[in-house]
Amino acid sequence: MQNIKSERRQHQPVTKMTEKKAKGPTVTPQLARMRGQWVQETKEVTIKAPNNMLGVVVGPGGSTIKEIQEKYKVRVSVPQKGSKDQPLRVVGLDKGLVHDAADHIKALVQKAVTTTVTIKAPNNMLGVVVGPGGSTIKEIQEKYKVRVSVPQKGSKDQPLRVVGPDKGLVQDAAVHIESLMAYEKERRRLSTPVSQTVFIPKAHHGLIIGRQGQNIRYLSLTRRITIVLPPKNVISDEVTVTGLPDQVDQGVRDLVNLVKSSTHICYNSDF
Template sequence: MSSRLNNNPFERRQVMKVNQEKSRPLPPWMSRMRAQWVEETVSETVKADNCLFGVIIGPGGSTMKELQVKYNIRVLVPRKGSKDEPIIVEGKDKTLVKDAVLRIKALIAEEKERRRVTTPVSQTLCIPKALHGKVIGLKGQNIRPVTQALKIKIKFPNKNDNSDEVTLTGLPDQVDQGISRLLNLVTRFPPCRA
């Protein structure tokens, strides 16, 4: 097969042309441009979870474009499936690169806080089984105002279950407030006697 390739003058010229292109050095002006860019470019990295890359990119790339124009930098965000690869910020002005990195870190911190506040959580509180009925109240009169005001769910164990664990589910701040209100209810009742 290789003898056929060598016999065909067109294919032989194509192979020679490809080999010449691979070994041909860059023109001097292009080498100078590349060297100048490498010398003058400042690069910094920002570590972020893969799920937060979208915050930097923005809808249709708008946030990234805005950052690039405002700070005169280039932002390189890793592909979606990549692991442990940082966001790279490049530019010619060190101050602008640092400002862009600070802005990117701020965007990431804001998104983390937004997710923390808006993601429901569950917490378990131990209340003695003997007090469950008193804390709940007649037909839920003690517990209902807490669940309705804070928009949380409070789950007591079944009557047949001897567990003391009460689970509160909702947004983090509301769950914290629910725990303090339940503890206030518990302290209103005298301790159980055996």
């Protein structure tokens, strides 16, 4: 009798509670339809964005991504920090809004991507770029929508940096700065006195002086130069002309032409 009861227990059917544990939670037909509808109707767009740009999309405290999701009725999935350039995902029911949200995000990323240009600048040119009270650098930054970083005073010819979101404007700003420095460099060259030596035979130095010094006096006044001849007791062909660069160049030409026209001497000179 005991064996028969034992066999009956072994063949008893599984209880309802046991069946529920084996099958897991019940999925109602309504929930299944909702899931199927979501999968069927949702639209998704992926956006490639470098990891260092994810903060632009998320925003301070998640404010930017929250604003995008609420405005376009979408869900934006951002890759985990440290993942290797995984794409962002924009998902929603309205295809148009999904694409609009994606365009919005792309614009944010593009705007945040910066272009950097370095410009070699001697320390004595930094003041030209900065301008009185910072007026010049401020004008450049506002005009070209860039940020100009100037090396600290006393640094050894460190480059200037021009940074901005628009590559074309960054390059335009760099050209503007280089033009300012080139103009200033030329201005300083033309306004700084120089000396030049021309070799004219000692025997013809009297032609340069002229009767009662009229030739040397005329050249000195009209060209605004200083002409220095070697002393009479010194045998030297060197004649030194001092003044501003353009005036010195013309003065040397005048001296050479004066001697040529009087002596018919041919000089190996560019003048």
